[in-house]
Amino acid sequence: MTNDEKFAELLETYRNELRRGVIILAVLSQLDDAQYGYSLIKQLGDKGFEVDQGTLYPLLRRLEERGLLESDWVIDDSRPRKYYRINQTGEAVLAELKTEWDAMVKVLEGVLS
Amino acid sequence: MSTEFDYKELFNQYAVEAGRYLPRRKRKDIQLEIVSLLEDALEDMSQTSGEQVDEDIAIEVLRSFGPPITYAEKYHQQEYLVGPVIFPLFKPVLILGLGLFLIQIVVGLFLIIRDGGFNFLDTVDNFFDMGFRMLGVLVFAFALIERTTPERWLRWPFREMERTWDPAGLLVNMSKQAVKLRDILFEVVFLVGFVVFLVFFPHYVGVGVNRDGVWGFVPTLSENFEIYQLWIVAYLLAKLVFNIVLARRSYWDSQMRWFQVGIRVLAIGLLLWMKGGPEMFGINPAYLAVHNPSASLLDFVKGTLPGWNTGFNIYLIIQLVIQVIHLVRDLFMVTRGKSELKLHLK
Numbered sequence: 014m015t016n017d018e019k020f021a022e023l024l025e026t027y028r029n030e031l032r033r034g035v036i037i038l039a040v041l042s043q044l045d046d047a048q049y050g051y052s053l054i055k056q057l058g059d060k061g062f063e064v065d066q067g068t069l070y071p072l073l074r075r076l077e078e079r080g081l082l083e084s085d086w087v088i089d090d091s092r093p094r095k096y097y098r099i100n101q102t103g104e105a106v107l108a109e110l111k112t113e114w115d116a117m118v119k120v121l122e123g124v125l126s
Numbered sequence: 127m128s129t130e131f132d133y134k135e136l137f138n139q140y141a142v143e144a145g146r147y148l149p150r151r152k153r154k155d156i157q158l159e160i161v162s163l164l165e166d167a168l169e170d171m172s173q174t175s176g177e178q179v180d181e182d183i184a185i186e187v188l189r190s191f192g193p194p195i196t197y198a199e200k201y202h203q204q205e206y207l208v209g210p211v212i213f214p215l216f217k218p219v220l221i222l223g224l225g226l227f228l229i230q231i232v233v234g235l236f237l238i239i240r241d242g243g244f245n246f247l248d249t250v251d252n253f254f255d256m257g258f259r260m261l262g263v264l265v266f267a268f269a270l271i272e273r274t275t276p277e278r279w280l281r282w283p284f285r286e287m288e289r290t291w292d293p294a295g296l297l298v299n300m301s302k303q304a305v306k307l308r309d310i311l312f313e314v315v316f317l318v319g320f321v322v323f324l325v326f327f328p329h330y331v332g333v334g335v336n337r338d339g340v341w342g343f344v345p346t347l348s349e350n351f352e353i354y355q356l357w358i359v360a361y362l363l364a365k366l367v368f369n370i371v372l373a374r375r376s377y378w379d380s381q382m383r384w385f386q387v388g389i390r391v392l393a394i395g396l397l398l399w400m401k402g403g404p405e406m407f408g409i410n411p412a413y414l415a416v417h418n419p420s421a422s423l424l425d426f427v428k429g430t431l432p433g434w435n436t437g438f439n440i441y442l443i444i445q446l447v448i449q450v451i452h453l454v455r456d457l458f459m460v461t462r463g464k465s466e467l468k469l470h471l472k
Contacts, residue, residue, distance in 0.1 A: 050159070051166035067192065070163060071200040074156070086158075094166070095159050 036064060038114055040072060041107040044082065047096040049089075073097050081106055133184040137164040139296045143194035147210055148201055156201060164191065181297075188293035196284055207265055211280045212272045216264070221461055223260050225454040230256070232391070236398045310373045317366045324359055329413070333427045342423040346434055348408030354400055361396055364389050383460040390453040397449065401442045407434035 014022075039062050043053060050070050057064050076082045081103035085096050099107065141157040141164075148156050167187045172179045191197050199210045208216050231253055238244050272280065323330075332345035368385055375382065400406065408431055409424070419427075 049166070050163050051170065055170075066163065066167070066190075067197055067200050070159065074152070074201065092162065092165055093158060094162050095155075 033068075035114070036068065036072065037076070038107070038110045039064075040069070040076070041081065041099055041103055041110070044097055044099040044103070047085070047098040049087075049094040049096050053097070076103070133165075133168060133179060133181075134161075136181075136184055136188070136293075136296055137161045137168075140164065140188055140191070140194055140293075143296065144198040147195050147198035147213070160191075160197075164188070167191075185293040188296070193284075193287050193291045196288065207269045209272055211277070211284070212268055214283075216268045217461060218458060219268075220261075220264055221458050222454060223264055225450075225457050227257055227260055228391070228453070228457075229394070229450055232394055232398060236395075236402065240402060305372055305376050305378065307373060307376070310369050314366060314369050314373075317362050317369070321359055321362050321366070324355065324362070328355070333430055335423060335426055337420060337423045337426065340420070342419055344419050344423060344427040345410060345413055346407045346427065346431065347410065348405060349410050349412065350404040350408070351406055351410075353404065354396075354406065357396055357399075361389070361392055364392060378459075380460060383456060387453065387456045387460060390449055390456060393449050394446065394453065397442050397446045401439065401446070405435045406438055407431050 039057060040053070043056055048056065050066070050073060053073075054064055054066055054069055057069075073082065073084075077084050077097065081100065082097045083100045084098075086093050087096050088094075138161060141160045144160055145153050145157050164187055167190065168179060168184060171183055171187055175183070177183060195210075195214065202210050234253070235249070238249060328347050328351060329345045331347050332343055334341065334343040336342075368382075368389055371385070372378075372382055409428065
């Protein structure tokens with residue numbers, strides 16, 4: 014493995030870690046209205062936040078297992094789709110995370126400047 | 127390419143493949159969701175490209191999801207002793223171990239019963255002891271390997287898979303599950319014929335020879351054959367039932383594979399019994415009580431009997447090896463779970 018390849022791999026790892034930290038915030042913020050996985054990916058993509066489907070779908074399940082989301086199977090156009098929606102706990106967590114995010118941005122702006 | 131391409135089957139097959147590596151508790155639900163997501167992606171891709179849904183687009187969608195094993199891996203969290211990275215290697219080793227263990231049980235039971243030292247509790251205790259020890263050593267070894275080997279080494283096969291995986295292979299898998307009716311029909315006819323022969327005409331197995339210008343025939347299945355006859359016929363009938371059920375279903379599923387495993391175990395037990403039991407070929411006293419073959423004919427036939435028995439013993443050994451190999455393969459197929467996926471909302 015060349016040095017350039019090592020660098021690219023390292024960068025990709027850290028970039029993923031950085032995104033992983035904020036993806037929960039982004040996802041929770043979009044689920045006031047119920048969404049199914051693919052529509053959520055499109056919605057986030059339209060807002061410039063690209064998420065890999067292999068990352069998003071398992072994440073939705075984990076958030077549901079941890080009690081932040083609720084889900085329902087709905088038949089749309091004779092096709093079953095699983096819709097996710099934020100619940101009360103999720104909203105409380107989202108509010109805290111937003112505050113944390115704002116504070117972090119301010120701190121990091123100071124750190125990075 | 128047909129516009130009526132059945133992408134649902136292909137997506138179901140993808141979900142089945144992914145299901146092998148998904149947590150059992152939520153497997154069905156996740157599989158259902160995977161199919162739903164694939165359909166959404168397909169619809170989107172078709173609309174974006176302005177093309178009708180066909181096999182190429184469906185395969186392109188699958189390619190974007192990646193190999194089922196790596197997709198399924200994302201649903202796991204690090205809560206296991208043997209993780210998804212090393213599990214694909216652990217599974218065949220475990221199956222091989224279980225296969226060998228099964229053979230050991232069959233051979234062990236046979237030897238214990240033959241030597242007359244059979245004690246049920248001791249035997250069960252020994253087998254459990256051996257089984258758990260084998261399982262424990264395997265799990266421990268693999269857990270150790272997973273925790274001490276650098277991840278990039280462990281992930282090498284996955285990287286290769288991502289590089290070379292072709293979604294079109296799922297189409298081949300779909301056709302592999304179908305049953306070949308012609309082969310089954312051939313086997314059914316053979317089995318029925320063989321059963322009829324063994325039940326009604328076993329006395330036609332023998333030696334016909336011309337001695338002193340006179341043709342004579344002496345059956346060569348000894349009275350010992352009657353000991354085996356019932357079990358051989360039972361085995362053949364079980365195979366017959368198996369083939370009929372398989373033909374009616376027209377595809378392989380896990381039940382049929384377990385059925386086949388059962389028949390193989392029966393065959394191995396039967397072969398071991400015949401290998402170690404009384405000889406199959408000899409002159410039956412019941413025949414001599416009714417018939418009176420010439421002394422020279424009888425001597426000639428008696429001279430051929432060691433050859434009959436040696437040949438039959440060699441056949442038994444070859445069959446044993448074949449059956450054991452097939453048993454290991456069948457167990458592998460069972461655990462690979464090549465079954466159809468029925469997706470439905472509750």
